[in-house]
Amino acid sequence: MTVRIRADLDQLPAYVAGRTVAGSLKLASNEVSAGPLPGVPEAIGRAAADVHRYPDIGAGLLTDALATRLDVDRNRIAIGCGSVALCEQLVQITCTAEDAVVFPWRSFEAYPIMTQIVGATQIRVPLTAGHALDLDAMAAAITPETRLVFVCTPNNPTGPAVRRAELERFLDSVREDVLVVLDEAYREFVTDPEVPDGVGLAGRYDNVLVLRTFSKAYGLAGMRIGYAVGPAHVAEALRKVSVPFSVNAVGQVAALASLDAQDELRTRCAAVARERVRVRDELLALGYEVPETQANFVWLPLADRALEFSEHCLDERVVVRAFAGSGVRITVGDTTENDALLAAAKSFPLNG
Template sequence: MPVVPRRDLESLPKYIPGRTVRGAIKLASNEISDGPLPSVVETISRLTPTVNRYPDGDSQVLRERLVRDLDVDVAQIAIGCGSVALLQQLVQALCSPGDEVLFAWRSFESYPIVTQVAHAVSVTVPLSEGHGLDLDAMLAGITPRTKMIFICNPNNPTGTAVYRDELARFIDAVPENVLVVLDEAYKEFVTDANVPDGVQFVRARSNVAVLRTFSKAYGLAGLRIGYAIASEVVCEALRQVCITFSVNAIAQVAAIASLDAGDEMFERCRSITVERDRVRDSLIAMGYEVPPSQANFVWLPLAQRATVFTDYMLDRKLIVRPFVGEGIRVTVGAAEENDLFLAAAREFLGVARPLSVKSCASIE
């Protein structure tokens, strides 16, 4: 009898990456346009002759460097191949078959995938009318089988964010045996002071974990490295299920160099958020509905027009990220890239001048 994969793999949700087309402008994957900072590129170049050696399996030097910024114990930090790998490790380490993982939907595409891979059960809660997380509905969705809750803040793909007071009330109401995972992949792009730094909750509660990544703001998506901040017990469990030497040596050193160039990185983030707000304001002036974003992308809830909008953009060598039947996520690129997208978005509506604000439902 031939080797047969798990039967449930046929029903496993598929992660759909942003497309890459030669000669096109890619605004689909939330990458930053500029790449790693120059000092980081130099550090990477110096290290390439040493890749014949295995990396530090515990990423100890990087963890000690992160302690300086996070004000937690080194034992409360775990390193992984991007925050998505740490998501899967969390489910593998803490969930047994049949345990429930609760999250909003739509949210990060990998949530149902990592949950099912670990034989846990996804429980989804619809977003609010404003395209944000409905924390009250999520609380109501907790059952005796709930083991973990994913809170994407800011939320991917809508860009909406949960504020400090409402998140604090939510965490206080969650049972102590349920881990609240604050996925903060876009934390560096947050400009609203009411959006909290999740580490404050880790310091106060043993059932909160924060995930962050070097893929977005730091421009290291191709090196795959991120980190978790959590209790010592949770971080030890993460390290137990981590594939040995999976976080490569260049990624570790590049992450340290990126942290050391933090001021330069945050200045670049500020320029991106200025462009983000300009793009959103321009789209609203055209008549699109665009919820407030605290990430490096904007969300257009175009519903059934998502596919035709995507095709229209692709014909103009612009790649955006469609969610069929729901909407479009558009990464904020360089100013000239954003200008080309805005011009195409105006053409899509068939207008030559800004219109009064109206909902997408009225243009369908």
């Protein structure tokens, strides 16, 4: 006999991270090439002297700093071990096996994993022909059993963001007892003025919560710091189900230091946005289909050729993120990295 494990876990998909290959450029995980913001490594160094102490379980200083910067009540903020941990906690606090979660597909691959772990029903809503969220279809997919809706904007891995008019129309249509989560992991890269700031919407709608992260634009992917802004009772529930001390002390210090480097953050994000336009334009000129994107990546809907393209890029010492049978997500790096990617894309037999 062996120890019994839940039988349904045999069907649980594994989260697939972007590969790291020695000697190759990594454009697979949407990390920023420039590294941590100024002042952050020094803050991390100072914090290292106290790693024998437990971290502040409530991340009080970081919560206060975010509350001030976002102009929201601190009781509406919950800090998590990356926004992905908060995704899991959101499913835990809203759903049982009798409930349902609505999310777009394809979108962030953690959504179905977290939903299945709880045993809730997954309601996957296909994207539009332009690889964007279909909010009308998502609204129609909400059932009496629905407790949670994920709206990923910009959408990972395809790139389009939801604009204000369609998002507000959607939010107006959702029942008040359904929590709508605006997953804004890539918010800092958005340049389209019609894409709203979710924190403002969370202040207007009592059933809206926003997820943000320090992993992307802030360059702290290895520190695992994310945060939620939403109704105070939801934030309180998130704190209740979090793993104690999961938000580590060094990460808290690094996030605080990052908040003090807003000028450099804006400069970096602007540089990514410029390169994003260049990369997309050149890929379009080569004959690729590339949806519009407001994130720090582009999406190539190559369908059955996704893995072939990924292996071709790897042969050219560029690592991208392939989704078998669907497409390829490519991080927008610095100019040199992007030039290498474009050279690999040019040598791929697109019509072969």
